[in-house]
Amino acid sequence: MMYPLLRVEDLTIGFPAATVVHEVSFEVFPGETMALVGESGCGKSITAFALMRLLPPGARILRGEVMFDGINLVTAAPRTLRDVRGRTLSLILQEPMTSLNPVLPIGMQIAEVMRRHEGIGKAAARRRSVELLELVGVTDAQRRYDDFPHHFSGGMRQRVMIAMAVACNPKLLIADEPTTALDVTIQAQVLDLLDSLRRQLGMAVLLITHDLGVVAQWADRVTVMYAGRVVEQAPVRPFFASPRHPYARGLLDASVGHDGEAHYTTRRLNEIPGSVASAAFEHGCPFAPRCPVRIDACRLSSPPLVALVPEHRVACIVTAGTEHVPAVG
Amino acid sequence: MSLLSVDNLHTRYVSRGRTVTAVDGVSLTVAAGETVGLVGESGCGKSTLGKTILRLVDPAEGSIRIAGQEIATLGQRALAPLRRNMQMVFQDPYGSLNPRQTVGTLLETPLKVHGMGSRRERRAQVLDILARVGLPPDAAARYPHEFSGGQRQRIGIARALVLKPQLVICDEPVSALDLSIQAQILNLLVALKRDLGLSYLFISHDLSVVRYFADRVLVMYLGRIVESADHATLWRDPRHPYTRALLSAVPVADPTYPRAPVAMRGEVSSGPATGCRFRTRCPIAIDRCAVEDPMLNDLGGQHRVACHRLE
Numbered sequence: 001m002m003y004p005l006l007r008v009e010d011l012t013i014g015f016p017a018a019t020v021v022h023e024v025s026f027e028v029f030p031g032e033t034m035a036l037v038g039e040s041g042c043g044k045s046i047t048a049f050a051l052m053r054l055l056p057p058g059a060r061i062l063r064g065e066v067m068f069d070g071i072n073l074v075t076a077a078p079r080t081l082r083d084v085r086g087r088t089l090s091l092i093l094q095e096p097m098t099s100l101n102p103v104l105p106i107g108m109q110i111a112e113v114m115r116r117h118e119g120i121g122k123a124a125a126r127r128r129s130v131e132l133l134e135l136v137g138v139t140d141a142q143r144r145y146d147d148f149p150h151h152f153s154g155g156m157r158q159r160v161m162i163a164m165a166v167a168c169n170p171k172l173l174i175a176d177e178p179t180t181a182l183d184v185t186i187q188a189q190v191l192d193l194l195d196s197l198r199r200q201l202g203m204a205v206l207l208i209t210h211d212l213g214v215v216a217q218w219a220d221r222v223t224v225m226y227a228g229r230v231v232e233q234a235p236v237r238p239f240f241a242s243p244r245h246p247y248a249r250g251l252l253d254a255s256v257g258h259d260g261e262a263h264y265t266t267r268r269l270n271e272i273p274g275s276v277a278s279a280a281f282e283h284g285c286p287f288a289p290r291c292p293v294r295i296d297a298c299r300l301s302s303p304p305l306v307a308l309v310p311e312h313r314v315a316c317i318v319t320a321g322t323e324h325v326p327a328v329g
Numbered sequence: 330m331s332l333l334s335v336d337n338l339h340t341r342y343v344s345r346g347r348t349v350t351a352v353d354g355v356s357l358t359v360a361a362g363e364t365v366g367l368v369g370e371s372g373c374g375k376s377t378l379g380k381t382i383l384r385l386v387d388p389a390e391g392s393i394r395i396a397g398q399e400i401a402t403l404g405q406r407a408l409a410p411l412r413r414n415m416q417m418v419f420q421d422p423y424g425s426l427n428p429r430q431t432v433g434t435l436l437e438t439p440l441k442v443h444g445m446g447s448r449r450e451r452r453a454q455v456l457d458i459l460a461r462v463g464l465p466p467d468a469a470a471r472y473p474h475e476f477s478g479g480q481r482q483r484i485g486i487a488r489a490l491v492l493k494p495q496l497v498i499c500d501e502p503v504s505a506l507d508l509s510i511q512a513q514i515l516n517l518l519v520a521l522k523r524d525l526g527l528s529y530l531f532i533s534h535d536l537s538v539v540r541y542f543a544d545r546v547l548v549m550y551l552g553r554i555v556e557s558a559d560h561a562t563l564w565r566d567p568r569h570p571y572t573r574a575l576l577s578a579v580p581v582a583d584p585t586y587p588r589a590p591v592a593m594r595g596e597v598s599s600g601p602a603t604g605c606r607f608r609t610r611c612p613i614a615i616d617r618c619a620v621e622d623p624m625l626n627d628l629g630g631q632h633r634v635a636c637h638r639l640e
Contacts, residue, residue: 213580
């Protein structure tokens, strides 16, 4: 059995006014792409920021453990974190323009990462940066090394961010909605690039997205979040073939891309009624107010994540009750 | 006769002394009761085209006829009464709703501006449109910030429809919404079209949404329509290399789907000054593409493509 590279257990994150992530657990194995998927406000991005210990002011990790490469990131000292971030664990964000320094040439920004973590000299760092720019598909890299971020298009800036993120050969790259701001043709190019780098460099990717198409095409496994909780977890094939949580089923049914032949003249889209706001005051299952199969017991306590088969877990007492559940041990 | 008929429309912006032609000779029609989808990537001019048709942006040349009447050259004063018949739904409903006005006031104002009905009749119309978009009557007394994103889009739709227009231009109406809310809004737009006999020009970058929602689809690239066809034909048999690249790039929510690499180079830029605008990214460009600008050519059955390789 392979050991996970990242193991998140019972991670709970709160702001003074409210708890926004509840007992989130998942694992990322070496070399795989795990997608964390959910709609806005489900807690997927703040979970990613918590892994990097980069929470916004006011937010705190209340409980839980994040074991990465033998280090508990929740309790790690700032010095340890500085050595981990950008070296073995790196991050790219949705909007590359705001994550790049606008007044520094891009090559220098890539070189800086390697000089900080690997202590190599200026000339060597420059050479390596040019190689990295070539690796991510920036043509004429030698000359573009000295260009500033505003000289690049959105897709090219994201490539530069990726070059920076993989500069020190990380074991895990967290990509938070890396292509949401990009056009669909550029999205495909950037995700293909990430995927080929993953294979070449043997790194794992935690891909945070709201797009089920992106999950299906580029991930190995998926963790679905709703209102701050994990509701389903599975490899992508069984997940898309038969999602088990009523929310996941509803999402796929509501998605116009799922049934490619659907047209408004022949089929009405399935809706998930209401909105996620209804989860705010719920004691039991957060999805219960919108759920088509809820029973009274759903309102009593929040359902645990149980394994239907070893790799397919779901947090729904109705699903778990109607399917054979092997003893979890 | 088409409800909307646009002919050889051009829109130009001047930016730092440079002229940018955002809409470059577009012709299109929308028949009564028809939904026409307009797809393209950011910067292709699709939003500018929508705004030009509604005269929110002035055209540089060309013709725009609504129900037979030419509006491209009308002054704003002459245009005002005609605006009743053509309305727009925006991507970000919050940005287009006055935060200091109650929803009731927001919805009644267009009726007042157009001098429609008595105070009592206007109130009744506001309640009627609220019910049609699926909001409770007490929504009228509340402010936009009290609503969720999906409900705000319902308000945006209500405001566009309160004047009972025939033509509604929807500019990315579901792009800012979560997936579970998108389906609600798309179903609502379908129901309203059926109940009120609307025609839509539906602008979107999301091909899956357009595929579901449009009767006919126009594909736009750098200010030009490069392909147009009915929805079934376009997805079954896309012909323009740009359309093909665009369709192949859409990630399908099925891990067993065999995805082909996107056959297109580089990124959208200002495009070359001569010949076909797409040629610098095109996998099948020939010498002629650099010299001669391809015109839309009918392949039969109203399937039109602007590509020399398909003539």
